[in-house]
Amino acid sequence: MRYLTIILFTIFSLSTALAGGGGCGDDHSAGYDPTNTAYHHIGDANVYSIGPWSIPLPCILYAPDEGLDVFSSGKFGIGHHGTGHYAYKGYALYEGTVRRIVDRSFPKDKTEVECVYAKDVEGKEVIFVKYNGKDYKCDNKSTADGGLFGGGLTSYYDFSITKNVVAMFLVFMFLSLMFIKIARMYKARVGREPKGIQSFIEPIFVFIQDEVAKPFLGKKWEKFLPYLMAIFFFILGLNLFGQIPFLGGANVTGNFAFTMVLALIAFIVTTINGNKHYWEHVFWMPGVPAWVKVILTPVEVLGLFIKPFTLMLRLFANITAGHIVVLSFIGLIFIFGNAGESTAGATTGIIASLPLTLFMMAIELLVAFIQAFVFTILTASYIGAATEEHH
Amino acid sequence: MEVIGFGLAAIGAGIGIGLIGGRAMDAIARQPEAVGDIRANMILTAALVEGAALIAIIVGFLIAQ
Numbered sequence: 001m002r003y004l005t006i007i008l009f010t011i012f013s014l015s016t017a018l019a020g021g022g023g024c025g026d027d028h029s030a031g032y033d034p035t036n037t038a039y040h041h042i043g044d045a046n047v048y049s050i051g052p053w054s055i056p057l058p059c060i061l062y063a064p065d066e067g068l069d070v071f072s073s074g075k076f077g078i079g080h081h082g083t084g085h086y087a088y089k090g091y092a093l094y095e096g097t098v099r100r101i102v103d104r105s106f107p108k109d110k111t112e113v114e115c116v117y118a119k120d121v122e123g124k125e126v127i128f129v130k131y132n133g134k135d136y137k138c139d140n141k142s143t144a145d146g147g148l149f150g151g152g153l154t155s156y157y158d159f160s161i162t163k164n165v166v167a168m169f170l171v172f173m174f175l176s177l178m179f180i181k182i183a184r185m186y187k188a189r190v191g192r193e194p195k196g197i198q199s200f201i202e203p204i205f206v207f208i209q210d211e212v213a214k215p216f217l218g219k220k221w222e223k224f225l226p227y228l229m230a231i232f233f234f235i236l237g238l239n240l241f242g243q244i245p246f247l248g249g250a251n252v253t254g255n256f257a258f259t260m261v262l263a264l265i266a267f268i269v270t271t272i273n274g275n276k277h278y279w280e281h282v283f284w285m286p287g288v289p290a291w292v293k294v295i296l297t298p299v300e301v302l303g304l305f306i307k308p309f310t311l312m313l314r315l316f317a318n319i320t321a322g323h324i325v326v327l328s329f330i331g332l333i334f335i336f337g338n339a340g341e342s343t344a345g346a347t348t349g350i351i352a353s354l355p356l357t358l359f360m361m362a363i364e365l366l367v368a369f370i371q372a373f374v375f376t377i378l379t380a381s382y383i384g385a386a387t388e389e390h391h
Numbered sequence: 392m393e394v395i396g397f398g399l400a401a402i403g404a405g406i407g408i409g410l411i412g413g414r415a416m417d418a419i420a421r422q423p424e425a426v427g428d429i430r431a432n433m434i435l436t437a438a439l440v441e442g443a444a445l446i447a448i449i450v451g452f453l454i455a456q
Contacts, residue, residue, distance in 0.1 A: 310446060317445035318438075370438045377435070 002361075005245065006354060032338075034331040042251045042323045045096030045163045046073045047082045051246060054078045057166065059098055061091060063156035073098070073160075075110060083116050087129060092116050092138060094127045096163075099138035100156045101129055106136060143257075164258065167250030171237040179233075208232055212377050216384035224383055227269065231262065232376040239319060239368035243361065253371075254320040256312075263312035266379045267305075274386040311378060318371050322364040329357040393455040397448050404444030408437045 048055040056074035063069075069089050076084030076093035084093030089108050090101050094116045106129075114130040116138075127138040141158035178197065185198045194202050213221040213228055238252045252258055280286060282300045285293055332353040337346025415433040419426050 310442070313446045313449060314439075314442035317449040318442065321445055321448070370434060374435065374438045374442070 002358060003354075006357060007350075032331070032334045034328060034335065037331060038324050038327040040095055041249050041327050042254055042320060043097070044255065045082060046093065046098050046158075046160050047078055047096045048163050048166055048250075049082060049096070054082065057163070058161045059091075060159040060161070061098065061100075061156055062159060063100065065104075065155075066090070077112075085112060086110050087113050087116075087131070092127075092129050094118065094138070097141065098158060098160070099127045099140060100154075101136045101138055102155070103136050106131070163250045164252045164255055167238070167241055167252050168258075171234065171241050171252075175233055175237055205229065208376065212373075212380050216377070216380040217387070218384065218389070220387055224269075224380070228376050228380055231266075231379060232372050235262070235315065235375055236368060236372035239372060240365075242319065242323065243364055243368065249323075251319070251323055253315055254323055256316055259312040259316045262315070262375070263308035266311060266382065267308040269379075270382045270386045273383060275388075277388065277390050278386045307378075307382060311375060315371050315375055318367055322360070322367055326357060326360050326364065329353045329360060332356075393451050396451045400444045400447035400451070403447070404441055407440035407444070411436050411440065 046057055046059055048057055056072050056076075056078060059069070059071055059073050061069045066089075069091070071088065073084075073093060075086065075088040076091075076098075077086040078093065079085055082093065082096030087101065087106065088110050090104070090106050091098050092101060092113065093099070095118075099116075111131065114133075116127065116129050118125050118127050120126075127140070129136045129138060139154045139156065141156065142153045178201070182198050182201055185195070189195065189198075193199075208229060209221075209225060213225050217224055235253060241247070242249065242251045242253060282304060283297055285296050285300070288296065330353065333346055333349035336349030336352070337343065411433055415429050418429050
């Protein structure tokens, strides 16, 4: 069944490679670019592309000088590779993400442009729109990563319902429906044996309750159990959803911002529920000589912030690294086949990369479970340390 | 230069997880009936060590940009 999935995925990808290679810039004649494709597949997009079809998603864009613009990304006339044929209200679509034309005098209604392409300017990739023979430079959206991934604050903010948001909603609805159904089954079958999906979730639930919540949280485990369960199943569901090759590859847990929010929530929960002994231990550790306390306090305060930070980085790094490796192995097929030109090369590529990809995806499944579990157990340990009674 | 850093991080992960695995094997040899508990703790600790190595790779990657 897995082989069938991988082979179908390969055929789909090969067919897109044959159809691709659009754009009128001077860099698309270079052939297959594995780095760019990998980044594109693990990134966010304003278009949900399932195989050869693209589902346009609502764009909610706010520019401080222009105001709020809400429209569907279908207005961009989505071509292959998620690049638009039209510019709308001064925005253009390149490889699935919305860019803004810097020149404010560009026509605001739906104008057909010759092409949207990328060019290397001083080592960074800049998007240009060619309209009436002239090139217009485009801005990328603002990111809160302070310029780490080439982001930083630009002239507009992108609040759209992107692929990741849709994936989060889908997983949220699926989990809600599943757990509401299980709760109803428990009410209807009081005292009887569990049946169906109830018997599938019950061992996992009881495992988290007995091995994670009760040992670490002590007496107050009931108060924090819903939060821990929510974290575990949400991260697990999103990890597994990002692994499915056909559903657009919505890589939510491999997104810096998403894991940052999860870690922030964990930080807020531990800070709010910290009792007197916890703050004493952080700022003025009892039981050690005074000169050691002076050294220990900055270390402990740093540790306050570093612990959620490592939570964020651990989940992000594990999932993203796995995705990049799988995409590189699939990309081997294209490299061997010269991006669709040589079938014999592509067949060799398939024979070489298929076992590797299967092996890597099996490890990815394991990593999905393990990372959800590790996030939950570390959060439980931090909350337990914050609410620990004096012994 | 940064690729040397990535390689060193991978070596660190390899040594760490290798030590965990080795100690886990010793523990299973001493007490074969505890194999379930030992296996669970081994996987958990390996995930934490791997997390440290991957943090090194990602931070190196970000600084290299």
